[in-house]
Amino acid sequence: MSKRTKExxxxxxxxxxxxxxxxxxxxxxxxxxxxxxxxxxETRNRVLAAVRDTSYTPNISARNLRVRKTMVVLVAVxxxxxxxxxxxxxxxxxxxxxAGYGLVIANLAGPPEKEARYVDLVCAGQADGVxxxxxxxxxxxxxxxxxAHVPLVGACEYIxxxxxxxxxxxxxxxxxxxxxxxxxxxxxxxxxxSGPQSTILERQRLEGYKQALKExxxxxxxxxxISGDFTFRTGVEAxxxxxxxxxxxxxxxxxxxxxEMAIGLIKTLQSGGLRIPHDLSVxxxxxxxxADYCEPTLTTIVQPRRELGASAAAxxxxxxxxxxxxxxxxxxxxxxxxxxxxxCPPSARNRN
Amino acid sequence: MSKRTKExxxxxxxxxxxxxxxxxxxxxxxxxxxxxxxxxxETRNRVLAAVRDTSYTPNISARNLRVRKTMVVLVAVxxxxxxxxxxxxxxxxxxxxxAGYGLVIANLAGPPEKEARYVDLVCAGQADGVxxxxxxxxxxxxxxxxxAHVPLVGACEYIxxxxxxxxxxxxxxxxxxxxxxxxxxxxxxxxxxSGPQSTILERQRLEGYKQALKExxxxxxxxxxISGDFTFRTGVEAxxxxxxxxxxxxxxxxxxxxxEMAIGLIKTLQSGGLRIPHDLSVxxxxxxxxADYCEPTLTTIVQPRRELGASAAAxxxxxxxxxxxxxxxxxxxxxxxxxxxxxCPPSARNRN
DNA sequence: CGATCCTATGTAATCGATTACATGAACCTG
DNA sequence: CAGGTTCATGTAATCGATTACATAGGATCG
Numbered sequence: 001m002s003k004r005t006k007e008x009x010x011x012x013x014x015x016x017x018x019x020x021x022x023x024x025x026x027x028x029x030x031x032x033x034x035x036x037x038x039x040x041x042e043t044r045n046r047v048l049a050a051v052r053d054t055s056y057t058p059n060i061s062a063r064n065l066r067v068r069k070t071m072v073v074l075v076a077v078x079x080x081x082x083x084x085x086x087x088x089x090x091x092x093x094x095x096x097x098x099a100g101y102g103l104v105i106a107n108l109a110g111p112p113e114k115e116a117r118y119v120d121l122v123c124a125g126q127a128d129g130v131x132x133x134x135x136x137x138x139x140x141x142x143x144x145x146x147x148a149h150v151p152l153v154g155a156c157e158y159i160x161x162x163x164x165x166x167x168x169x170x171x172x173x174x175x176x177x178x179x180x181x182x183x184x185x186x187x188x189x190x191x192x193x194s195g196p197q198s199t200i201l202e203r204q205r206l207e208g209y210k211q212a213l214k215e216x217x218x219x220x221x222x223x224x225x226i227s228g229d230f231t232f233r234t235g236v237e238a239x240x241x242x243x244x245x246x247x248x249x250x251x252x253x254x255x256x257x258x259x260e261m262a263i264g265l266i267k268t269l270q271s272g273g274l275r276i277p278h279d280l281s282v283x284x285x286x287x288x289x290x291a292d293y294c295e296p297t298l299t300t301i302v303q304p305r306r307e308l309g310a311s312a313a314a315x316x317x318x319x320x321x322x323x324x325x326x327x328x329x330x331x332x333x334x335x336x337x338x339x340x341x342x343x344c345p346p347s348a349r350n351r352n
Numbered sequence: 353m354s355k356r357t358k359e360x361x362x363x364x365x366x367x368x369x370x371x372x373x374x375x376x377x378x379x380x381x382x383x384x385x386x387x388x389x390x391x392x393x394e395t396r397n398r399v400l401a402a403v404r405d406t407s408y409t410p411n412i413s414a415r416n417l418r419v420r421k422t423m424v425v426l427v428a429v430x431x432x433x434x435x436x437x438x439x440x441x442x443x444x445x446x447x448x449x450x451a452g453y454g455l456v457i458a459n460l461a462g463p464p465e466k467e468a469r470y471v472d473l474v475c476a477g478q479a480d481g482v483x484x485x486x487x488x489x490x491x492x493x494x495x496x497x498x499x500a501h502v503p504l505v506g507a508c509e510y511i512x513x514x515x516x517x518x519x520x521x522x523x524x525x526x527x528x529x530x531x532x533x534x535x536x537x538x539x540x541x542x543x544x545x546s547g548p549q550s551t552i553l554e555r556q557r558l559e560g561y562k563q564a565l566k567e568x569x570x571x572x573x574x575x576x577x578i579s580g581d582f583t584f585r586t587g588v589e590a591x592x593x594x595x596x597x598x599x600x601x602x603x604x605x606x607x608x609x610x611x612e613m614a615i616g617l618i619k620t621l622q623s624g625g626l627r628i629p630h631d632l633s634v635x636x637x638x639x640x641x642x643a644d645y646c647e648p649t650l651t652t653i654v655q656p657r658r659e660l661g662a663s664a665a666a667x668x669x670x671x672x673x674x675x676x677x678x679x680x681x682x683x684x685x686x687x688x689x690x691x692x693x694x695x696c697p698p699s700a701r702n703r704n
Numbered sequence: 705c706g707a708t709c710c711t712a713t714g715t716a717a718t719c720g721a722t723t724a725c726a727t728g729a730a731c732c733t734g
Numbered sequence: 735c736a737g738g739t740t741c742a743t744g745t746a747a748t749c750g751a752t753t754a755c756a757t758a759g760g761a762t763c764g
Contacts, residue, residue, distance in 0.1 A: 012477045014750060025714045030752060040712060057476035061422065062750035064413040065719050072454070080445075081438040081641075089432060093459060097466065102424070104454050107445060114449065124409035125364045232645050267647050289433070290642065293584050295619045366720060377744045382722060392742060414720035417749045708762080715756075726745075732738080 013054035022050035033058070072102050073129040073316060074122055078136065079109040083288045084258075084305065085133060088156070091309025092131060099317050101128070108136060116141075123148040129320045131312055135159050135200055151319035155312035157201045158330075165319070167312040169335040171201060174301045175208025177337050178283045179255050181299070183216045186345045187253040187281060191224040193238050193265060195257040205257045205285065224251055228261045235264025242280070243272040252280060252346040259284035259291045259300055266294065266342065281343040296341035303335050365406035374402035385410070424454050425481040425668060426474055430488065431461040435640045436610075436657065437485060440507070443661025444483060451669050453480070460488060468493075475500040481672045483664055487511050487552055503671035507664035509553045510682075517671070517680050519664040521687040523553060526653045527560025529689050530635045531607050533651070535568045538697045539605040539633060541576070545590050545617060547609040548581040557609045557637065576603055580613045587616025594632070595624040604632060604698040611636040611643045611652055618646065618694065633695040648693035655687045 019026045024043060032039050032047040039047070050056075064070055075092060077085045089105070096103055104127065106118040119141045122130055129151040145152070146163070154166040182190050192209045195202035206225075213219070226241060228234035238261065242250060256262035262284035266276050274280055276296055284291055287302025311331055371378045376395060384391050384399040391399070402408075416422055427444060429437045441457070448455050456479065458470040471493045474482055481503040497504070498515070506518040534542050544561045547554035558577075565571070578593060580586035590613065594602060608614035614636035618628050626632055628648055636643055639654025663683055671680075 015752095016750080026751080027715080027753075028713060031713090034752080038712080043712080055475075057472070057478070058752095059417070059750050060478055061413045061416040062719090063752075065411070065417055065721085065750085066752045068719070070413065080432075080441060081435060083433060083435060083438075086433045086435075086438055090459060090462070093432075093457065094462060094466075097469075102454070102456050105445065105457070107442060110442070110446060114446075117449075120409070123407075126409070126412055232641075264645065267645065271647055289584075293616065293619065295623060367722095368720080378721080379723075379745080380743060383743085386722080390742080395742080410722095411720050414749090415722075417720085417751085418722045420749070705764105707764095710761080711759090713757085713759105715754105717754085718752085720749105722748085724745105724747085727743085729741090729743105731740080734735105734737100 012059075013056040015056070015058065017054055018047065018050045018056045021054060022046045070126055070128050071100060072104055072127045073131060073320075074104050074106055074118060074127045075131045075133065076106045076108060076115075076118065076136070077133045080105065080107045081109065082260075083290065084286050084303075087305040088133065088309040091306035092313045093309075094306075095310045095313035095317070101317070103131075108134070119144060122150055125150075129153070129316045131155065131316055133157075151316060153312050153316040153319065155308055157199065158204070159200060165315050165330055167308060167315060167331045167333065169303050169308070169333050171204035172208040172211070174335040174337070175205040175255070175257075175285070176212045177208075178285065178301050179209050179212035180216075181337055181339070182253040182255065182281060182283060182343065183212060183218070185253075185281065185343060187251075188218055188346075189224070189251040189253070190218070191226060191242075191251040191254040193235065193254060193256040193261050194225060194227045195261075196229040197227065202257060209255055228257065230258050230261060232260050232264040235261035235266075236268045239265040239268025239272070242269060243274070250280070253343070254280060254282050256282065256284050259286045259288045259298060262298055262300070262342075263290065263294050266296075266298075277342050277344040278347050281346070283337075283343055287338065292340070299340045299343040300338055301335050302338050304333050307333055364411075365408040366411065367408070369406055370399065370402045370408045373406060374399045422478055422480050423452060424456055424479045425483060425672075426456050426458055426470060426479045427483045427485065428458045428460060428470070428488070429485045432457065432459045433461065435642065436638050436655075439657040440485065440661040443658035444665045445661075446658075447662045447665035447669070453669070455483075460486070471496060474502055477502075481505070481668045483507065483668055485509075503668060505664050505668040505671065507660055509551065510556070511552060517667050517682055519660060519667060519683045519685065521655050521660070521685050523556035524560040524563070526687040526689070527557040527607070527609075527637070528564045529560075530637065530653050531561050531564035532568075533689055533691070534605040534607065534633060534635060534695065535564060535570070537605075537633065537695060539603075540570055540698075541603040541605070542570070543576040543578060543594075543603040543606040545587065545606060545608040545613050546577060546579045547613075549579065554609060561607055580609065582610050582613060584612050584616040587613035587618075588620045591617040591620025591624065594621060595626070602632070605695070606632060606634050608634065608636050611638045611640045611650060614650055614652070614694075615642065615646050618648075618650075629694050629696040630699050633698070635689075635695055639690065644692070651692045651695040652690055653687050654690050656685050659685055 015026050015029050019029045024047060028039060028043060029047055032044050036044055073096060077089065079085060093103060108115055121127060123144055127150065132154045133156050135157045152164040154162060154164060156168060158166055158168040179190060192206065194206060226238045228238055256265060262282050266282055269276060269280060276282060284298045284300035287300050291298035291300050315331065367378050367381050371381045376399060380391060380395060381399055384396050388396055425448060429441065431437060445455060460467055473479060475496055479502065484504065484506045485508050487509045504516040506514060506516060508520060510518055510520040531542060544558065546558060578590045580590055608617060614634050618634055621628060621632060628634060636650045636652035639652050643650035643652050667683065
């Protein structure tokens with residue numbers, strides 16, 4: 001009886017159609033859908049049947065107009081093509097779309113005027129919330145964004161003085177752990193391949209590196225810091241630089257601020273004749289899928305990417321739905337060092 | 353004079369505010385924004401100034417409600433985490449967002465009920481168009497999607513009988529070209545590492561492989577086809593299978609249906625002691641960034657990913673904006689074989 | 705039994721834009 | 735100068751929901 005044949009003509013059913021079919025007013029239909037407990041069981045059944053028969057779905061534009069929400073959140077991501085962010089996005093998407101939100105992805109890798117367009121969109125109140133996957137945006141349009149008065153949550157890159165909640169791992173601690181691992185293996189000459197100096201992420205990982213060296217009583221010789229920018233290319237360049245060094249002065253281990261650079265470095269070193277980890281131990285950071293595919297597989301700090309995205313999204317939802325923000329707490333997720341094949345004790349011939 | 357200090361209070365300006373400030377009716381404001389040429393120069397200036405002073409932006413929900421559009425397109429993608437799709441998405445995003453559309457990304461890698469939710473959303477008229485990056489969805493909800501009467505464009509995977517325009521490369525031709533390259537180098541024993549048998553993509557690449565062998569008069573021995581599913585893991589498995597073969601019967605070259613498998617295969621072969629390309633030439637398909645990073649760099653068919661995404665998006669925009677579809681043409685984009693280091697003539701010891 | 709309260713439902717205002725139609729001024733034109 | 739155009743603008747209906755307020759009928763109670 002409830003199984004009608006296709007009645008579906010071109011224009012989608014509207015609430016008035018359902019009301020007519022059920023013999024009630026539009027208000028009752030709306031109530032039935034929003035708060036089923038306030039209508040009598042009998043009407044409820046009639047309405048729900050009518051909803052089914054007309055395959056009615058509320059028009060979101062109309063609803064959003066009325067309740068003054070957009071059900072859209074803006075996600076600012078440095079670069080979608082980066083597998084690290086791709087997985088964070090999945091976590092965000094899972095959580096947000098389950099709660100009925102759509103997400104507009106602002107890919108900052110695109111032309112810069114696009115970034116401006118996105119910020120404007122937010123300021124114009126066309127998004128209910130913003131998720132920042134990097135400190136980038138906030139620095140340029142700080143004020144605009146702030147007094148647009150839109151809930152905001154940050155993830156991945158922890159910004160110390162920020163006025164909004166953030167979801168991150170302990171970058172300093174994780175970097176320290178990575179370097180401690182190398183020290184425990186017996187390495188004393190440990191280089192660091194940095195990220196772009198302008199990011200907070202970079203400063204924190206550098207800090208962790210320094211702390212580990214310091215607590216082990218190893219002097220952080222300045223020359224052991226090689227500067228990179230998170231790209232494969234700079235990993236390759238760092239590799240060339242290391243190859244140019246004579247074996248006696250070459251470090252026996254290296255901590256890279258992310259996996260992509262670590263992999264570029266390893267490739268370059270290998271084609272220059274070095275054996276990894278025998279001649280140089282390498283530990284990376286992030287735990288991108290490829291780190292487990294390369295040869296040798298990469299020892300690295302793996303970040304809980306999906307969870308990072310999911311809890312940032314959950315936090316934002318809380319902010320958006322709660323009356324006047326009271327949430328405001330930072331969340332720190334655990335990152336773990338995964339031991340694979342790119343590290344081993346320094347070989348005898350490299351010891352001094 | 354136009355540079356006012358911040359007047360921005362909580363509620364965003366609405367069209368009535370602008371009208372009041374400019375001393376005109378709301379209709380005139382709307383017209384000024386939509387078709388500036390129909391209002392007198394003098395009013396136009398007054399209105400535009402008022403727009404600036406109030407930093408007015410039309411409320412999209414209200415507009416969409418009125419004009420019965422959503423300005424949203426749904427993009428169904430097999431897996432965002434896959435770098436191949438990530439770049440296509442960028443092309444789509446560039447084009448679509450420049451035209452003012454938002455995109456909802458339906459990541460089919462997620463839980464299957466999410467896929468259903470997305471299809472429902474489209475059927476409920478909450479999207480103006482759909483972009484399919486794989487044949488997957490269409491096959492399961494074919495009818496629903498069709499009579500939802502929403503403009504649809506396919507990309508990447510060409511579906512022969514489809515009733516909607518598609519933007520693809522010539523998969524058969526490209527695969528044939530890849531294999532021809534191996535043949536030209538002198539190989540006569542060429543294996544094929546397939547994609548998932550259920551996809552049309554796979555059948556087309558297999559077809560190209562067969563055509564190339566046939567035109568060279570090489571019998572396609574059945575045993576040379578190894579089945580995979582586009583993942584790194586099956587590349588590894590294929591590598592193990594090849595290692596198990598004695599060198600005399602082992603093929604001297606292999607064409608993989610995508611790069612990820614090719615890379616998995618190469619890694620495995622290398623750790624099994626084979627030298628690539630010396631002992632086995634490999635050509636891949638897709639041209640993902642990593643193909644240029646691995647060791648040796650991968651000879652592969654590179655697909656114009658960004659353009660693929662951009663023209664699919666452009667085609668969809670045409671469909672959505674044109675009165676009653678008249679567009680309906682498939683677009684074929686060129687894919688090119690890029691020669692890198694994973695292929696060379698068969699070595700003497702492997703010849704028979 | 706009349707006052708009071710509750711429950712279930714209906715009526716109509718509202719969200720903020722777009723746009724068909726109405727209006728009125730200015731300008732021709734014969 | 736009556737009547738017809740054209741041009742710029744205003745009035746008000748409309749898109750499709752949500753929800754404050756009104757109302758009617760029934761239960762409860764002193």
